Amino acid sequence: MAAESSNTxxxxxxxxxxxxxxxxxxxxxxxxxxxKFHTExxxxxVLTKGDVPEEKYxxxxxxxxxxxxxxxLKLIHNYGVDSCEVGTDFGHFAIATPDVTKVAEDFRAKGGxxxxxxxxxxxxxxxxxxxxxxxxxxxxxxxxxxDSTPQPLCQVMLCVEDLExxxxxxxxxxxxxxxxxxxxxxxxxxxxxMGYGDKEDETTILELTYNYGAKKYIKGNAYSQxxxxxxxxxxxxxxxxxxxxxxxxxxxxxxxxxxxISFLDPDGWKTVLVxxxxxxxxxxxxx
Numbered sequence: 001m002a003a004e005s006s007n008t009x010x011x012x013x014x015x016x017x018x019x020x021x022x023x024x025x026x027x028x029x030x031x032x033x034x035x036k037f038h039t040e041x042x043x044x045x046v047l048t049k050g051d052v053p054e055e056k057y058x059x060x061x062x063x064x065x066x067x068x069x070x071x072x073l074k075l076i077h078n079y080g081v082d083s084c085e086v087g088t089d090f091g092h093f094a095i096a097t098p099d100v101t102k103v104a105e106d107f108r109a110k111g112g113x114x115x116x117x118x119x120x121x122x123x124x125x126x127x128x129x130x131x132x133x134x135x136x137x138x139x140x141x142x143x144x145x146x147d148s149t150p151q152p153l154c155q156v157m158l159c160v161e162d163l164e165x166x167x168x169x170x171x172x173x174x175x176x177x178x179x180x181x182x183x184x185x186x187x188x189x190x191x192x193x194m195g196y197g198d199k200e201d202e203t204t205i206l207e208l209t210y211n212y213g214a215k216k217y218i219k220g221n222a223y224s225q226x227x228x229x230x231x232x233x234x235x236x237x238x239x240x241x242x243x244x245x246x247x248x249x250x251x252x253x254x255x256x257x258x259x260x261i262s263f264l265d266p267d268g269w270k271t272v273l274v275x276x277x278x279x280x281x282x283x284x285x286x287x
Contacts, residue, residue, distance in 0.1 A: 010239050014175025018231050019196050021204035022274060023061070023072045024093070024156050025224040028137050029083035031058055034075055037135055038062050041110040042095055042103065044153075047072060056080075064152040067283050071153050071204040076224070084137065087220020089267075091157030091209055092132070092140035096149040096201070103143050104131040111136050118143075123182055139222065146201055155205040156226060157191075159217050160267045163210035165247055167192045169265055173243035174228065176206065188212040225262070225270035229279060236273045237261040 028034040038044045039062070047067060049060040056079040063072035073093070097103050101118045108114050116132035129145035142155065160166040170176045176194040183190045189211045197203025206226070230236040237251060240263050244250055248266030259278040264270055 007242065010235065010242055011172065013232075013235055013239055014173065017175060017236060018229070018276065019175060020229050021071045021156075021196070021206075022227040022229055022279060023067070023074050024226045025074045025076060026139065027076050027078065027081070027084045027222050027224060029077070029081055030137075031060060031075060031077035034135070034137055035060055035062065037110055037112065038073075041106045041112055041135070042141070043097075044073070068280065069150075071151055073153060084222035085218075085220040086138045086140075086222045087218045089159045089217035089219055090223040091159055091207065092142050092155075093153065094142040094144055094155030094157070094205070094207075096144045096146040096152050096154045098145070098147055100129055100131050100143050100145045104133065107131075107133045107135075107141070107143070112141075115140070123184060137222070149201055151202070151204050153204075154201075155193075155207055157207040157209055158267070158269050159214070160208050160210055161214070161217075162266070163190055163192060163208060165266055166208045167194070169243060169247045169249065170194050170206065170208070173240045173247075173249075173265075174271070179203075179205070185212075219268070225272055227272045227274050229276040230273045231276055233258060233261050233273055233275050237263070240273075 035046060039046065044062040044064060047061040047063050051058040057076055059074060059076045061067065061072050061074050063070050104114055104118050113134045114131060115134060118129065118131040120127060120129045131143045132140060133143065134140050167178055171178060176196060178192050179195050179200045180193040189209055191207055191209040193200055194206045194208060195203040241251055249264050252262040252264065259275040260272055262270060262272045
């Protein structure tokens, strides 16, 4: 009975925990080129930049506002690596803007490729105005028209092999809410938009996408992970272990401290749970 009570408490914890998306990590072959493109074409700002010669990499954090409240993108360049493979399993990042047409023009002018010109379309009675493009590194971006949003870097899209399993995993292990389901037979995919807010246009979204008939994705080495805050790393890790035993996924070994915990979901996507207080201290110290 005590064990059952403990498991019930653990399963309820993700819904009680204070969480938000902190940052995504993405590897690039030319850090300065990528920074130049993302700032000039997408309007991001360089929030921090550094070099770690003892570990042979350099890095930069880009975003539209302070890391204390905004979801940001951390770019990493490993010494001697000229390019990184995106693969077919990573989908895209999304940027929300009041002027999709202008951003698409800048995207093309600065060396990116526009794959879908700015266009209006409807999915299940909802209308959208978007464009799609690829940056010089081959990373895809969806550009979404919104008059305003607290999170301009608003979405990460990952491909999964079993959509229902993935929804179940992120809902139970990480406490995310399924905000919208999409089924688009003409384009042969279905998706679930997951997040921590109540409204899709006011929070960071993890879009889980299943492509009809996809048996195997090609794993790239460009996209690395997403970090999510938690008020209790150990308790949050125990929930992940509990859910992973049923649905798949695993806690990664060699955890160096009790302020973060890393794990893989059933499709091998990496997430890092970060102690929120420690994250804020790290920002204040300028690391």
